Amino acid sequence: MASSAPPPALTLPPSQFARLQPHAYLLAHLSPPAASNQPSLRANGRQPAQFRPTSANTGSLTHTNGSAVVRVGDTTAVCGVRAELLPTSDIASWSVSHASSGAKHRQNTTKNDADADADESQIQDLNLLVPNLSLSTGCAPGFVPGAPPSALAQSLSHQILGLLHSTRLVRAEDLRVWYQVPSFGGDGDMDVDADDEGQKKKNDGKEIKAFWVLYIDIMIISLAGNAFDAAWAAVLAALRDTRLPRAWWDADNEMVVCSETVAEATRLSLRGLPIASSFCVFEADAAAGWRAVIVPDAEEEKKIEEDQRRGMQRRWILADPDGYEEGLSQERVCLVVDREMGKTVIVKMEKNGGWAVDGRELKQLVDIAAERWESLKLILEQC
Amino acid sequence: MNKEAPLSIAERDFILNALREDVRLDGRAADELRPLKVTFGEEYGHVKVQLGRTSLVTRISAEVTKPHDDRPFDGLFTIAMELTAMGSPAWDNGRQGDLETYVTNVLDRVVRHSNALDTESLCIVKGVSCWSIRADVHITDYDGNLIDAACAGIMAGLQHFRRPDAVVKDGQVIVYGVDERVPVALNITHKPLAVTFHSFDEGKRVILDATRREEQAAEADVVFGLNNAGDVCFMSKFSGSPVDAMVFVNKTSVALDKVKEINAVIDKALQADLAKRAKTGRAEESRAENDR
Amino acid sequence: MVAPSATLSVLNRADGSASYQCSSTGSNILGSVNAPVELPGRRDALKPEDATIEVFVKPGTAPAGVGERYVEGILKTLLGRVILGREKGYPRRGVVITLAIIGGESVGRGDPYLILLPALLHTALLALLSASVPLSMTFSATVLAVDESGQIRREPSAEDAATAQSVHVLAFSSKGHLLLNESQGSFDFDTWEKVRQRASAICHGTQLVSADGDVAMAEDVDGRPLEGTLRETVEDQVYRDYNWKINAA
Numbered sequence: 001m002a003s004s005a006p007p008p009a010l011t012l013p014p015s016q017f018a019r020l021q022p023h024a025y026l027l028a029h030l031s032p033p034a035a036s037n038q039p040s041l042r043a044n045g046r047q048p049a050q051f052r053p054t055s056a057n058t059g060s061l062t063h064t065n066g067s068a069v070v071r072v073g074d075t076t077a078v079c080g081v082r083a084e085l086l087p088t089s090d091i092a093s094w095s096v097s098h099a100s101s102g103a104k105h106r107q108n109t110t111k112n113d114a115d116a117d118a119d120e121s122q123i124q125d126l127n128l129l130v131p132n133l134s135l136s137t138g139c140a141p142g143f144v145p146g147a148p149p150s151a152l153a154q155s156l157s158h159q160i161l162g163l164l165h166s167t168r169l170v171r172a173e174d175l176r177v178w179y180q181v182p183s184f185g186g187d188g189d190m191d192v193d194a195d196d197e198g199q200k201k202k203n204d205g206k207e208i209k210a211f212w213v214l215y216i217d218i219m220i221i222s223l224a225g226n227a228f229d230a231a232w233a234a235v236l237a238a239l240r241d242t243r244l245p246r247a248w249w250d251a252d253n254e255m256v257v258c259s260e261t262v263a264e265a266t267r268l269s270l271r272g273l274p275i276a277s278s279f280c281v282f283e284a285d286a287a288a289g290w291r292a293v294i295v296p297d298a299e300e301e302k303k304i305e306e307d308q309r310r311g312m313q314r315r316w317i318l319a320d321p322d323g324y325e326e327g328l329s330q331e332r333v334c335l336v337v338d339r340e341m342g343k344t345v346i347v348k349m350e351k352n353g354g355w356a357v358d359g360r361e362l363k364q365l366v367d368i369a370a371e372r373w374e375s376l377k378l379i380l381e382q383c
Numbered sequence: 384m385n386k387e388a389p390l391s392i393a394e395r396d397f398i399l400n401a402l403r404e405d406v407r408l409d410g411r412a413a414d415e416l417r418p419l420k421v422t423f424g425e426e427y428g429h430v431k432v433q434l435g436r437t438s439l440v441t442r443i444s445a446e447v448t449k450p451h452d453d454r455p456f457d458g459l460f461t462i463a464m465e466l467t468a469m470g471s472p473a474w475d476n477g478r479q480g481d482l483e484t485y486v487t488n489v490l491d492r493v494v495r496h497s498n499a500l501d502t503e504s505l506c507i508v509k510g511v512s513c514w515s516i517r518a519d520v521h522i523t524d525y526d527g528n529l530i531d532a533a534c535a536g537i538m539a540g541l542q543h544f545r546r547p548d549a550v551v552k553d554g555q556v557i558v559y560g561v562d563e564r565v566p567v568a569l570n571i572t573h574k575p576l577a578v579t580f581h582s583f584d585e586g587k588r589v590i591l592d593a594t595r596r597e598e599q600a601a602e603a604d605v606v607f608g609l610n611n612a613g614d615v616c617f618m619s620k621f622s623g624s625p626v627d628a629m630v631f632v633n634k635t636s637v638a639l640d641k642v643k644e645i646n647a648v649i650d651k652a653l654q655a656d657l658a659k660r661a662k663t664g665r666a667e668e669s670r671a672e673n674d675r
Numbered sequence: 676m677v678a679p680s681a682t683l684s685v686l687n688r689a690d691g692s693a694s695y696q697c698s699s700t701g702s703n704i705l706g707s708v709n710a711p712v713e714l715p716g717r718r719d720a721l722k723p724e725d726a727t728i729e730v731f732v733k734p735g736t737a738p739a740g741v742g743e744r745y746v747e748g749i750l751k752t753l754l755g756r757v758i759l760g761r762e763k764g765y766p767r768r769g770v771v772i773t774l775a776i777i778g779g780e781s782v783g784r785g786d787p788y789l790i791l792l793p794a795l796l797h798t799a800l801l802a803l804l805s806a807s808v809p810l811s812m813t814f815s816a817t818v819l820a821v822d823e824s825g826q827i828r829r830e831p832s833a834e835d836a837a838t839a840q841s842v843h844v845l846a847f848s849s850k851g852h853l854l855l856n857e858s859q860g861s862f863d864f865d866t867w868e869k870v871r872q873r874a875s876a877i878c879h880g881t882q883l884v885s886a887d888g889d890v891a892m893a894e895d896v897d898g899r900p901l902e903g904t905l906r907e908t909v910e911d912q913v914y915r916d917y918n919w920k921i922n923a924a
Contacts, residue, residue, distance in 0.1 A: 424703075424778060425778070426778065429777075429778060440705070442735050442777065443736075444735075444736035444737075463738065465733065467731060468709050468731065469686065469705070469707040469775060471688050472689065472690070472709045472712055472771075476731035476771065476773060477731060477739075517736060519736050519737075521705075521733065521735075521775045521777055523686055523705060523775070524686050525688060526687070526688070
């Protein structure tokens with residue numbers, strides 16, 4: 001008694017298709033059949049160059065000098081800045097000067113930087129900024145309790161530290177605690193030798209007695225791709241929120257004393273507002289993997305216009321990738337830009353893991369990053 | 384992994400049977416070292432040691448730090464050795480194995496605890512600043528007898544190293560670059576070296592400077608640390624089967640001979656390097672004069 | 676400009692090895708590759724159809740820290756795209772690359788590893804070639820610093836890099852793709868394009884396509900293109916290895 005009805009076709013709900021064939025799933029979203037009249041969208045419904053909704057909130061932690069929570073889509077980063085005093089007597093290298101250290105200082109001062117500071121390198125030499133990023137347990141399925149800091153967390157920490165140094169975001173002057181040495185009569189017996197090493201410590205009887213060390217702890221409590229952008233935005237927001245209490249040297253007790261009055265605490269004056277935007281490249285040919293890779297020649301490839309690309313050659317540059325998209329792409333681009341008087345300044349530009357992005361593509365991405373700068377600036381200024 | 388692939392039974396028997404007839408795989412006598420070559424790099428304290436097919440690079444570095452609170456007059460000296468997959472595919476990167484812990488411990492005892500480097504001479508200002516000397520051992524090829532090779536590398540490095548000159552002036556320490564003032568040699572009190580023996584057949588046969596295969600076939604090892612004067616500063620029989628006490632007595636004199644032999648090789652290399660530097664140094668001086 | 680010098684297969688135990696000296700930055704790097712090796716305990720590798728690549732950078736005179744993890748990440752991503760990890764015998768196995776900085780200055784905490792990056796990349800590439808690991812292409816890399824007056828300086832020293840306005844590392848594949856870019860400092864896009872052009876000239880020279888379609892390497896202000904130097908190192912090694920065969924023929 002054969003039934004006349006044909007066996008039902010094998011169908012899968014989209015959520016299962018997405019797990020079984022992630023690459024084909026995203027590819028189908030990005031290249032819908034021409035007949036369907038659907039726009040090319042990412043699986044999460046965003047345009048290729050669209051960032052996720054971002055929100056920021058500052059001052060949520062009470063026991064820190066500054067804190068911020070930044071959400072970029074489902075990625076959430078919490079950052080707390082804690083300032084500790086480091087007396088110069090505890091610094092081993094403080095009383096050490098190198099006879100030939102003249103060339104060591106960084107001199108990339110920008111034009112509107114009136115207070116060009118010769119000792120700006122103190123931040124780096126004395127480790128006054130200590131960022132540490134942790135990917136908390138359960139922020140993504142792969143993170144189990146009790147594991148040592150993953151390579152990702154370590155390299156993100158390093159990236160943040162490197163960026164803090166290279167952008168010179170924090171001014172060394174903000175972190176110094178000075179002491180005005182009272183002058184007792186004539187300065188006739190000033191040592192002639194004091195000149196060369198004296199530059200560093202004393203000018204006009206002023207002496208640095210201590211430094212503030214900023215411990216910048218970042219915790220990613222939920223990771224859904226693009227941890228760096230969120231972490232950096234959180235660091236930036238937290239530093240903007242940071243207030244350092246007034247501190248001075250108490251000559252009688254020989255120690256640094258801080259004022260308890262909140263009104264006396266001062267904010268840091270940061271240099272610029274560098275903002276990070278990350279991208280990933282999704283290639284149509286990734287299934288690729290099971291076959292031998294045929295690498296096209298760069299010169300020939302440049303001749304193909306982006307909208308002329310067909311089939312295997314197609315690729316999409318996706319802004320602010322989520323975890324799903326990050327897992328499907330190898331090539332990453334990270335741009336950190338700042339804008340001064342309508343001009344875009346690139347502070348950091350990284351690309352790695354593939355050959356799709358070259359000069360032409362990077363130029364477009366810089367423009368996208370500049371737009372992102374405008375929108376994120378508004379968000380950070382409102383919080 | 385962290386363990387070398389074990390010897391096959393046939394291989395082990397072959398090594399053992401040959402030893403019973405006083406023959407070693409590479410044709411050496413029981414108390415013979417493999418050819419030892421010590422060369423120095425351009426920088427001070429950069430040593431390359433080649434002992435047979437075991438090779439390593441030692442680098443010595445110095446920086447100014449704060450001394451420990453309980454020893455304000457002492458400088459710091461650390462020996463760092465990390466086994467990487469470069470030396471042997473069996474070693475895992477970034478994971479400490481038993482061999483690493485053992486060898487580091489022995490090196491610490493032979494060189495550091497015997498006070499080969501006078502740490503008090505590293506003090507600059509009491510309790511405030513001192514030199515911290517660091518010896519990094521990079522194992523580039525492993526074919527047995529890490530301890531002796533690494534020890535020779537560290538001692539040669541310490542003797543070759545020159546730290547920048549530092550002067551205290553008004554409580555300020557001024558460090559002069561290598562090109563400004565003649566750098567200072569370290570204060571070496573004595574030159575201890577390690578000599579390792581391996582025993583077979585319940586301690587009846589003892590050989591010196593075992594290769595990797597011989598080490599794997601051996602039952603136990605005995606390490607001596609002594610200097611040219613014959614002062615013993617370290618002696619260990621760490622694990623493995625028992626060894627006749629007479630081995631310690633008999634082999635100490637053999638070890639002393641070997642220490643003298645290795646120290647002679649190091650001295651010769653140091654002399655040659657010094658002569659080379661003096662020659663190029665003069666060449667530079669004369670060139671500088673020509674410039675003027 | 677003194678060309679870097681390199682030697683292949685310098686070690687006994689490792690499957691492949693290379694030593695690399697760059698006289699202008701003073702770096703001396705020893706690299707070893709073990710491949711393919713079993714990596715027990717890492718069976719849950721992300722991609723079972725691919726080889727797992729492990730990179731380990733060992734600083735010369737300091738304990739390894741976060742900076743090393745970061746540069747390892749860069750090398751791993753780049754090499755992951757170059758190594759054909761799906762060739763026979765490689766899936767589910769490991770390619771273990773160890774790079775030891777055995778000469779030259781150490782990199783301080785928080786300092787960018789950029790100056791050393793090209794040397795590390797070249798060492799890794801030569802060691803991979805020496806271990807006969809299948810690669811989809813070779814590459815060459817260089818580091819450039821731009822100072823305040825806009826002058827581009829090739830392979831700067833650590834001091835030059837510290838005072839420079841921006842520092843750039845670029846790597847190009849043997850087919851001319853931009854494989855890697857790491858730029859730090861403050862600069863605009865036009866500056867970067869100039870840097871890219873100069874870097875491309877350093878790595879590949881000005882390319883001349885001869886009649887039969889072969890690409891010839893031409894020399895220019897920067898001396899021999901790096902690509903050619905690396906190629907020659909490998910050719911020399913091949914010649915030595917097959918000496919017996921060539922002489923017999």
